[in-house]
Amino acid sequence: MIKLAVESNIGEVVVQTTTNRGFSPEELAQRATDQIVTVSSEAEPIVRQQAEAFKSRIYHVVLGIINQAIKSDRTTLCNEFVQQGHPDIADILRRL
Amino acid sequence: MAITTSMATSFKSELLQGIHNFHNGSGGGTTTTTGTGNTFKIALYTSSATLAASTTAYATTNEVSGTNYTAGGNTLTNVDPSASGTTALTDFADSTWSTATVTARGALIYNSSTTAGSANRAVCALDFGGDKTSTAGDFTVQFPAADASNAIIRIA
Numbered sequence: 662m663i664k665l666a667v668e669s670n671i672g673e674v675v676v677q678t679t680t681n682r683g684f685s686p687e688e689l690a691q692r693a694t695d696q697i698v699t700v701s702s703e704a705e706p707i708v709r710q711q712a713e714a715f716k717s718r719i720y721h722v723v724l725g726i727i728n729q730a731i732k733s734d735r736t737t738l739c740n741e742f743v744q745q746g747h748p749d750i751a752d753i754l755r756r757l
Numbered sequence: 758m759a760i761t762t763s764m765a766t767s768f769k770s771e772l773l774q775g776i777h778n779f780h781n782g783s784g785g786g787t788t789t790t791t792g793t794g795n796t797f798k799i800a801l802y803t804s805s806a807t808l809a810a811s812t813t814a815y816a817t818t819n820e821v822s823g824t825n826y827t828a829g830g831n832t833l834t835n836v837d838p839s840a841s842g843t844t845a846l847t848d849f850a851d852s853t854w855s856t857a858t859v860t861a862r863g864a865l866i867y868n869s870s871t872t873a874g875s876a877n878r879a880v881c882a883l884d885f886g887g888d889k890t891s892t893a894g895d896f897t898v899q900f901p902a903a904d905a906s907n908a909i910i911r912i913a
Contacts, residue, residue, distance in 0.1 A: 667912060667913070668912070668913045669764050669769060669910075669911065669912050669913075670764075670910075670911040670912075670913065671762055671763065671764050671881050671883075671909065671910065671911075672900065672901035672907050672908050672909040672910070672911070673762070673901055673907075674864075674883050674885075674898050674899060674900055674901065674909070675898075675899040675901075676861075676885050676889040676896070676897065676898055676899070677895075677897045677899060678889050678890060678891035678894060678895065678896050678897070679891060679894030679895045680890075680891065680892040680893065680894050681892060681893050681894060682894055683855070683894065683895050684895055684897070692851070692899055695902070696899075696902055696903075699902045699904065699907065
């Protein structure tokens with residue numbers, strides 16, 4: 662008799678919430694890093710150390726890009742508000 | 758009343774019937790006809806809900822309500838199914854309800870295709886482990902890394 666065993670599995674989701682704000686660049690960078698780099702708990706210590714160092718580097722690169730994206734988007738929005746006759750709102754946004 | 762993280766038993770059967778297609782856009786389908794991926798959604802539920810392997814379809818009973826939450830939940834962005842070693846897996850992009858005031862204990866991922874046979878059919882139930890609340894903020898469901906050990910849906 663031939664038997665084929667097929668196993669189906671569900672992964673574990675993480676829920677993140679905020680109160681009266683959105684996610685910070687640091688929180689988003691950490692989320693991105695966790696999805697890009699996973700380090701096995703069974704990895705050799707030296708491999709694990711290298712992977713953690715790489716993960717830290719990825720975190721800082723992603724954080725920098727997110728901050729740049731926010732600044733860039735605010736520049737676009739500020740210009741849009743000024744062009745639409747709302748320089749006061751543009752000022753508020755610029756000062757955030 | 759409980760929410761248990763589990764793959765719907767009906768979904769497993771429906772996989773063998775070729776009812777669900779997790780491709781993002783065109784792709785998948787039968788060997789003779791190229792199909793198009795179905796639309797999958799994620800709906801949030803309160804702790805009063807009962808979601809388990811026996812859940813067969815999306816229902817509004819005990820679905821959460823709140824600011825900036827629409828019944829039926831968010832549309833998910835499919836990531837094309839792939840293989841890692843001998844494990845097949847698929848994934849979704851993280852899903853966020855923005856500026857939302859909502860409390861949820863779990864979620865149901867379901868096929869929101871309007872095609873007969875697959876419409877609103879359950880994929881899996883997710884238990885958050887406790888009530889999660891956002892107040893005028895973001896409520897994000899973060900999916901695990903898309904690999905053979907962690908991906909949200911795996912067949913080994």
